[in-house]
Amino acid sequence: MEYLVASAIGVMTAAGTYLVLRLRTFPVIVGISLLTYAVNVFLFSSGRLTIGYPPVLMDGAENYADPLPQALVLTAIVISFGMTAVAVVIALAAYLAGDDDRINGIRGRGPDTARNEQDGDGTAS
Structure with missing residues:
Protein backbone atom coordinates (compact mmCIF):
# COMPACT_ATOMS: atom_id res chain seq x y z
CA MET A 1 0.00 0.00 0.00
CA GLU A 2 2.80 2.42 0.86
CA TYR A 3 4.57 1.76 -2.44
CA LEU A 4 1.39 2.48 -4.39
CA VAL A 5 0.78 5.77 -2.57
CA ALA A 6 4.44 6.79 -2.90
CA SER A 7 4.34 6.01 -6.62
CA ALA A 8 1.14 8.03 -7.05
CA ILE A 9 2.73 10.98 -5.25
CA GLY A 10 5.81 10.73 -7.49
CA VAL A 11 3.78 10.53 -10.70
CA MET A 12 1.59 13.50 -9.70
CA THR A 13 4.66 15.53 -8.75
CA ALA A 14 6.44 14.72 -12.01
CA ALA A 15 3.38 15.49 -14.14
CA GLY A 16 2.69 18.68 -12.19
CA THR A 17 6.27 19.88 -12.59
CA TYR A 18 6.18 19.15 -16.32
CA LEU A 19 2.94 21.08 -16.74
CA VAL A 20 4.12 24.04 -14.67
CA LEU A 21 7.05 24.46 -17.09
CA ARG A 22 4.74 24.88 -20.10
CA LEU A 23 4.23 28.31 -21.70
CA ARG A 24 0.43 28.39 -21.71
CA THR A 25 -1.70 29.36 -18.73
CA PHE A 26 -4.10 26.40 -18.70
CA PRO A 27 -1.40 23.70 -18.40
CA VAL A 28 0.30 25.75 -15.69
CA ILE A 29 -2.92 25.90 -13.68
CA VAL A 30 -3.47 22.15 -14.11
CA GLY A 31 0.15 21.53 -13.08
CA ILE A 32 -0.24 23.60 -9.93
CA SER A 33 -3.40 21.64 -9.13
CA LEU A 34 -1.55 18.34 -9.60
CA LEU A 35 1.25 19.53 -7.32
CA THR A 36 -1.37 20.51 -4.75
CA TYR A 37 -2.95 17.05 -4.94
CA ALA A 38 0.47 15.43 -4.52
CA VAL A 39 1.16 17.51 -1.42
CA ASN A 40 -2.29 16.67 -0.02
CA VAL A 41 -1.75 12.92 -0.49
CA PHE A 42 1.71 13.27 1.06
CA LEU A 43 0.27 15.06 4.09
CA PHE A 44 -2.48 12.48 4.40
CA SER A 45 -0.03 9.60 4.23
CA SER A 46 2.22 11.21 6.85
CA GLY A 47 -0.34 10.21 9.48
CA ARG A 48 0.18 6.49 8.72
CA LEU A 49 -2.03 4.69 6.26
CA THR A 50 -4.48 2.81 8.44
CA ILE A 51 -7.71 1.12 7.47
CA GLY A 52 -10.62 0.56 9.84
CA TYR A 53 -9.19 2.37 12.87
CA PRO A 54 -11.26 4.99 14.70
CA PRO A 55 -10.17 8.62 14.24
CA VAL A 56 -9.91 9.21 18.00
CA LEU A 57 -8.66 6.91 20.75
CA MET A 58 -11.70 5.27 22.34
CA ASP A 59 -12.19 2.67 25.06
CA GLY A 60 -11.07 -0.73 23.84
CA ALA A 61 -9.26 0.62 20.78
CA GLU A 62 -5.51 0.04 20.82
CA ASN A 63 -4.75 1.94 17.61
CA TYR A 64 -6.26 5.02 16.08
CA ALA A 65 -5.94 7.13 12.96
CA ASP A 66 -4.16 10.43 13.50
CA PRO A 67 -6.73 13.24 12.98
CA LEU A 68 -4.16 16.02 12.46
CA PRO A 69 -3.14 15.11 8.86
CA GLN A 70 -6.82 14.71 8.00
CA ALA A 71 -7.55 18.21 9.28
CA LEU A 72 -4.53 19.63 7.45
CA VAL A 73 -5.59 18.02 4.16
CA LEU A 74 -9.16 19.27 4.52
CA THR A 75 -7.88 22.80 5.08
CA ALA A 76 -5.43 22.50 2.19
CA ILE A 77 -8.20 21.33 -0.15
CA VAL A 78 -10.31 24.38 0.63
CA ILE A 79 -7.38 26.77 0.22
CA TYR A 95 -6.20 36.23 -22.07
CA LEU A 96 -9.10 38.59 -22.70
CA ALA A 97 -6.86 41.65 -22.33
CA GLY A 98 -4.08 40.44 -24.61
CA ASP A 99 -5.71 37.85 -26.90
CA ASP A 100 -2.94 35.44 -25.96
CA ASP A 101 -2.47 32.97 -23.11
CA ARG A 102 1.30 32.69 -23.12
CA ILE A 103 3.07 33.00 -19.79
CA ASN A 104 6.18 34.86 -20.99
CA GLY A 105 4.33 37.40 -23.14
CA ILE A 106 6.43 36.78 -26.26
CA ARG A 107 4.30 36.51 -29.36
CA GLY A 108 5.19 34.84 -32.61
CA ARG A 109 6.75 31.66 -31.24
CA GLY A 110 4.74 28.62 -32.18
CA PRO A 111 2.17 27.34 -34.61
CA ASP A 112 0.43 30.72 -34.84
CA THR A 113 3.59 32.54 -36.06
CA ALA A 114 2.25 33.03 -39.58
CA ARG A 115 -0.87 34.70 -38.23
CA ASN A 116 1.15 37.12 -36.08
CA GLU A 117 3.43 38.13 -38.97
CA GLN A 118 0.55 39.40 -41.12
CA ASP A 119 -0.58 42.99 -41.29
CA GLY A 120 -4.10 44.01 -40.46
CA ASP A 121 -5.24 43.57 -44.07
CA GLY A 122 -4.09 39.93 -44.20
CA THR A 123 -0.94 40.45 -46.26
CA ALA A 124 2.46 39.44 -44.99
CA SER A 125 4.86 42.27 -44.17
Whole structure:
Protein backbone atom coordinates (compact mmCIF):
# COMPACT_ATOMS: atom_id res chain seq x y z
CA MET A 1 0.00 0.00 0.00
CA GLU A 2 2.80 2.42 0.86
CA TYR A 3 4.57 1.76 -2.44
CA LEU A 4 1.39 2.48 -4.39
CA VAL A 5 0.78 5.77 -2.57
CA ALA A 6 4.44 6.79 -2.90
CA SER A 7 4.34 6.01 -6.62
CA ALA A 8 1.14 8.03 -7.05
CA ILE A 9 2.73 10.98 -5.25
CA GLY A 10 5.81 10.73 -7.49
CA VAL A 11 3.78 10.53 -10.70
CA MET A 12 1.59 13.50 -9.70
CA THR A 13 4.66 15.53 -8.75
CA ALA A 14 6.44 14.72 -12.01
CA ALA A 15 3.38 15.49 -14.14
CA GLY A 16 2.69 18.68 -12.19
CA THR A 17 6.27 19.88 -12.59
CA TYR A 18 6.18 19.15 -16.32
CA LEU A 19 2.94 21.08 -16.74
CA VAL A 20 4.12 24.04 -14.67
CA LEU A 21 7.05 24.46 -17.09
CA ARG A 22 4.74 24.88 -20.10
CA LEU A 23 4.23 28.31 -21.70
CA ARG A 24 0.43 28.39 -21.71
CA THR A 25 -1.70 29.36 -18.73
CA PHE A 26 -4.10 26.40 -18.70
CA PRO A 27 -1.40 23.70 -18.40
CA VAL A 28 0.30 25.75 -15.69
CA ILE A 29 -2.92 25.90 -13.68
CA VAL A 30 -3.47 22.15 -14.11
CA GLY A 31 0.15 21.53 -13.08
CA ILE A 32 -0.24 23.60 -9.93
CA SER A 33 -3.40 21.64 -9.13
CA LEU A 34 -1.55 18.34 -9.60
CA LEU A 35 1.25 19.53 -7.32
CA THR A 36 -1.37 20.51 -4.75
CA TYR A 37 -2.95 17.05 -4.94
CA ALA A 38 0.47 15.43 -4.52
CA VAL A 39 1.16 17.51 -1.42
CA ASN A 40 -2.29 16.67 -0.02
CA VAL A 41 -1.75 12.92 -0.49
CA PHE A 42 1.71 13.27 1.06
CA LEU A 43 0.27 15.06 4.09
CA PHE A 44 -2.48 12.48 4.40
CA SER A 45 -0.03 9.60 4.23
CA SER A 46 2.22 11.21 6.85
CA GLY A 47 -0.34 10.21 9.48
CA ARG A 48 0.18 6.49 8.72
CA LEU A 49 -2.03 4.69 6.26
CA THR A 50 -4.48 2.81 8.44
CA ILE A 51 -7.71 1.12 7.47
CA GLY A 52 -10.62 0.56 9.84
CA TYR A 53 -9.19 2.37 12.87
CA PRO A 54 -11.26 4.99 14.70
CA PRO A 55 -10.17 8.62 14.24
CA VAL A 56 -9.91 9.21 18.00
CA LEU A 57 -8.66 6.91 20.75
CA MET A 58 -11.70 5.27 22.34
CA ASP A 59 -12.19 2.67 25.06
CA GLY A 60 -11.07 -0.73 23.84
CA ALA A 61 -9.26 0.62 20.78
CA GLU A 62 -5.51 0.04 20.82
CA ASN A 63 -4.75 1.94 17.61
CA TYR A 64 -6.26 5.02 16.08
CA ALA A 65 -5.94 7.13 12.96
CA ASP A 66 -4.16 10.43 13.50
CA PRO A 67 -6.73 13.24 12.98
CA LEU A 68 -4.16 16.02 12.46
CA PRO A 69 -3.14 15.11 8.86
CA GLN A 70 -6.82 14.71 8.00
CA ALA A 71 -7.55 18.21 9.28
CA LEU A 72 -4.53 19.63 7.45
CA VAL A 73 -5.59 18.02 4.16
CA LEU A 74 -9.16 19.27 4.52
CA THR A 75 -7.88 22.80 5.08
CA ALA A 76 -5.43 22.50 2.19
CA ILE A 77 -8.20 21.33 -0.15
CA VAL A 78 -10.31 24.38 0.63
CA ILE A 79 -7.38 26.77 0.22
CA SER A 80 -6.21 25.15 -3.03
CA PHE A 81 -9.73 25.33 -4.49
CA GLY A 82 -9.89 29.04 -3.72
CA MET A 83 -6.42 29.70 -5.13
CA THR A 84 -7.19 27.71 -8.28
CA ALA A 85 -10.30 29.82 -8.81
CA VAL A 86 -8.25 33.00 -8.39
CA ALA A 87 -5.59 31.74 -10.83
CA VAL A 88 -8.24 30.84 -13.42
CA VAL A 89 -9.83 34.30 -13.17
CA ILE A 90 -6.44 36.03 -13.49
CA ALA A 91 -5.50 33.85 -16.48
CA LEU A 92 -8.87 34.52 -18.13
CA ALA A 93 -8.50 38.26 -17.60
CA ALA A 94 -4.97 38.19 -19.06
CA TYR A 95 -6.20 36.23 -22.07
CA LEU A 96 -9.10 38.59 -22.70
CA ALA A 97 -6.86 41.65 -22.33
CA GLY A 98 -4.08 40.44 -24.61
CA ASP A 99 -5.71 37.85 -26.90
CA ASP A 100 -2.94 35.44 -25.96
CA ASP A 101 -2.47 32.97 -23.11
CA ARG A 102 1.30 32.69 -23.12
CA ILE A 103 3.07 33.00 -19.79
CA ASN A 104 6.18 34.86 -20.99
CA GLY A 105 4.33 37.40 -23.14
CA ILE A 106 6.43 36.78 -26.26
CA ARG A 107 4.30 36.51 -29.36
CA GLY A 108 5.19 34.84 -32.61
CA ARG A 109 6.75 31.66 -31.24
CA GLY A 110 4.74 28.62 -32.18
CA PRO A 111 2.17 27.34 -34.61
CA ASP A 112 0.43 30.72 -34.84
CA THR A 113 3.59 32.54 -36.06
CA ALA A 114 2.25 33.03 -39.58
CA ARG A 115 -0.87 34.70 -38.23
CA ASN A 116 1.15 37.12 -36.08
CA GLU A 117 3.43 38.13 -38.97
CA GLN A 118 0.55 39.40 -41.12
CA ASP A 119 -0.58 42.99 -41.29
CA GLY A 120 -4.10 44.01 -40.46
CA ASP A 121 -5.24 43.57 -44.07
CA GLY A 122 -4.09 39.93 -44.20
CA THR A 123 -0.94 40.45 -46.26
CA ALA A 124 2.46 39.44 -44.99
CA SER A 125 4.86 42.27 -44.17
